[in-house]
Amino acid sequence: MITIDSLTKRYGAQLAVSDVSFSCTPGTVTGFLGPNGAGKSTTLRALVGLATPTSGTATIGGRAYRDLPNAGRQVGVLLDAGAQHAGRTGREVLTLAALVLGVGQERVDEVLGRVGLAGKPAAKRVGNYSLGMKQRLGLAAALLGDPQVLVLDEPANGLDPDGIFWMRGLLRGFADRGGTVLLSSHLLREVEAVADQLVVIAGGRIVARGSKQELLGGRGTLVRGPDRVVLERALRTAGIAVVPGEGDGLVADADPLAVGQAVAAAGAVLTELRPAGGEGLEELFRSLTHADGSQQVQEVAA
Numbered sequence: 629m630i631t632i633d634s635l636t637k638r639y640g641a642q643l644a645v646s647d648v649s650f651s652c653t654p655g656t657v658t659g660f661l662g663p664n665g666a667g668k669s670t671t672l673r674a675l676v677g678l679a680t681p682t683s684g685t686a687t688i689g690g691r692a693y694r695d696l697p698n699a700g701r702q703v704g705v706l707l708d709a710g711a712q713h714a715g716r717t718g719r720e721v722l723t724l725a726a727l728v729l730g731v732g733q734e735r736v737d738e739v740l741g742r743v744g745l746a747g748k749p750a751a752k753r754v755g756n757y758s759l760g761m762k763q764r765l766g767l768a769a770a771l772l773g774d775p776q777v778l779v780l781d782e783p784a785n786g787l788d789p790d791g792i793f794w795m796r797g798l799l800r801g802f803a804d805r806g807g808t809v810l811l812s813s814h815l816l817r818e819v820e821a822v823a824d825q826l827v828v829i830a831g832g833r834i835v836a837r838g839s840k841q842e843l844l845g846g847r848g849t850l851v852r853g854p855d856r857v858v859l860e861r862a863l864r865t866a867g868i869a870v871v872p873g874e875g876d877g878l879v880a881d882a883d884p885l886a887v888g889q890a891v892a893a894a895g896a897v898l899t900e901l902r903p904a905g906g907e908g909l910e911e912l913f914r915s916l917t918h919a920d921g922s923q924q925v926q927e928v929a930a
């Protein structure tokens with residue numbers, strides 16, 4: 629269990645993180661989302677003892693990271709994949725890490741295979757690795773101690789689509805076996821496919837938090853047709869409440885099957901029928917990641 633409680637971190641006059649609270653439970657993947665400079669890395673660094681909170685706490689299993697006995701056996705951390713020693717081979721990096729952690733050398737081969745670096749890639753110098761290979765090596769190092777918790781900062785950076793798909797499977801499997809995963813990203817869609825819980829940060833503050841279902845699932849069914857008035861009448865006649873949706877759409881308070889049946893019974897025409905929702909968080913996210921880099925912080929119901 630990861631618990632971030634009223635965490636605030638200042639760097640001089642710069643308030644990097646302000647009163648951030650959330651928790652991550654075993655068996656789940658939590659996506660920690662926010663635009664560049666939002667405070668994700670600072671929060672993760674405070675969690676693993678690399679930044680000292682100005683106030684508040686960040687704990688794992690109720691203890692500060694630096695108070696955990698042999699922390700690497702309990703928490704796998706990947707913060708900066710580029711930080712590996714460029715002159716060592718991938719295998720050497722892991723062999724040294726295994727010595728420090730006190731795990732057997734057979735674990736090195738095991739994790740190399742698990743991240744797809746077994747064989748020739750493991751014998752290459754890290755300086756010659758692509759960013760995607762460095763991410764895989766960083767993940768191998770995080771998994772080496774067979775931890776129950778993973779803390780990963782932008783782990784999909786540099787991975788190609790196959791690599792991203794592979795990583796999702798790995799993280800999902802880790803959580804399904806009871807592990808706790810906290811991963812940061814600045815891309816909503818990247819974590820949506822794997823996370824159960826989402827925490828959105830902007831300008832150092834939490835702006836949305838909840839299960840993926842709550843934040844993206846939305847409620848009701850979005851419908852659109854060539855004649856909005858006819859469509860609305862058909863739904864109301866069937867006893868289905870209707871409110872205006874995005875653009876010229878309508879959001880009906882019923883599941884897609886009931887909505888489709890009501891519309892068919894009235895002989896009305898549909899051009900779109902789908903579960904409503906997601907627009908709120910999408911919209912918030914878009915407004916937080918303007919192309920000009922400006923940020924607007926909005927409070928949304930969490």
Ligand SMILES: Nc1ncnc2c1ncn2[C@@H]1O[C@H](COP(=O)(O)OP(=O)(O)OP(=O)(O)O)[C@@H](O)[C@H]1O
Pocket residue numbers: 639642643644645662663664665666667668669670671814
């Ligand atoms: N060591 C530091 N000294 C001064 N300011 C810092 C330091 N580290 C981070 N900051 C500032 O704190 C804020 C949050 O930065 P942080 O790196 O946590 O954001 P982030 O969400 O991880 O961004 P990115 O997606 O770009 O990595 C930024 O304004 C950043 O400039």
